[in-house]
Amino acid sequence: MPSNTFLKLGEEKRKRIEEAFLREFAVNSYDEASLSDVVKKLGIAKGSIYQYFEDKLDLFMYLVHTCNQVKLRYVGSVAAKGFPDFWAYFRKLFELGYQFDAENPLQSHFLHNLVRNVNSPSVRDLYDELMLQSVRGFGKMVAMEIELGRFRDDLPVSTMGFMLFRIGTSIQEQLEVEKEINPGKSIEDNVPVYQGKREVLMQTVDNYIKLVRPAFDK
């Protein structure tokens, strides 16, 4: 966690530093990201970073947690209960995700790139934890839907929960493979991941829902 020194830093400077590191970690993997580069660009001393954070991983984790919290303010603003069925809620999650992306492009890019950090031993645990959290969340929803008699009950909840999680990541992955989005370029241009791609995103979401609905519904 960051030191008091960092937290006392003053809005302006703190944001400037945070954003520089967000950008670095959004462009590079954890291991490739260079603190030396960032401080050079920021025009501050290397040692300062180590007055603000324990080490590279501490800084990285801080960014993960703050970004996560920001995103949670969006996707956590609604509950599954308020929707006619699970799929309406599932769909809404992507709309909120789009909104988060549009209003917090840097944080969105950072979280996007996070998915590519599975490998680094240093952040592997952190990533696994985040994934498990998400998978468990979907698992709970699946259990709820089964309870309500809306989802089939002849398969392990874990399988269905994991599948839902994977559907979410597949959607963004497919858009990338099919060159609809290009995070590498859009971060350079300082624009959101899904800039101008709202329709394409939601169309893809709808396609995926249409596809997998029969797999889950009773």
Added chain:
Amino acid sequence: MPSNTFLKLGEEKRKRIEEAFLREFAVNSYDEASLSDVVKKLGIAKGSIYQYFEDKLDLFMYLVHTCNQVKLRYVGSVAAKGFPDFWAYFRKLFELGYQFDAENPLQSHFLHNLVRNVNSPSVRDLYDELMLQSVRGFGKMVAMEIELGRFRDDLPVSTMGFMLFRIGTSIQEQLEVEKEINPGKSIEDNVPVYQGKREVLMQTVDNYIKLVRPAFDK
């Protein structure tokens, strides 16, 4: 591609070198893998590697291609046509994959770890190419099944193909998340990825098929 020097090397020495690098790349990501470490373990000079290969990427690509060819001898030994339906073929692919793993543990581990190399800019293109190849393969099968009137035709082939591809990777990923397999440990112990996990694997495959069948079948 490797030099003649490498190809002329003699079965024994060539295999020893190949296997040492396969192991290194099976344990570490491309960037983390250290040629210096491997040559030290092998007891050969660093310079020798550069008589065999252009550079690190050349060596890596050679390993990808040879492993791919070995695996293709398994999964390519059957055609979708010979099966009563697509899902029987899909299931068979995993049986053949298991067999490949059991008989070529090192190559299997290497290919397994490949999935974790999406990030490295150096191998990104190579990985994308392999993925696209696989996705296109599934796309073709989807198109065929639609032609035969067995798959639904109200969704883009690309979406359905990509989903099938993702189902395949999700199966192995879920087994890993649920600690059924542990590549990191099994490579250390010199045993196949799915050692003693045939039943669990096929059960998971069956579960996934059972789950997603209604999503694809007409």
Added chain:
DNA sequence: TATATTTGTGACTGCTTAGTCATATTATGC
């Protein structure tokens, strides 16, 4: 204003890496 505390600094350490190249060793052809 003088002293104490907090914050900022950047040269430096120690480490690792891919890749090179002049030299030594081994194999081949005559």
Added chain:
DNA sequence: GCATAATATGACTAAGCAGTCACAAATATA
């Protein structure tokens, strides 16, 4: 056996990195 070609070698280069620390500057306290 000798000369030529092919192969093996490992110290070396240049570059990168995270993290440190003695010192300087700024700020707070008295």
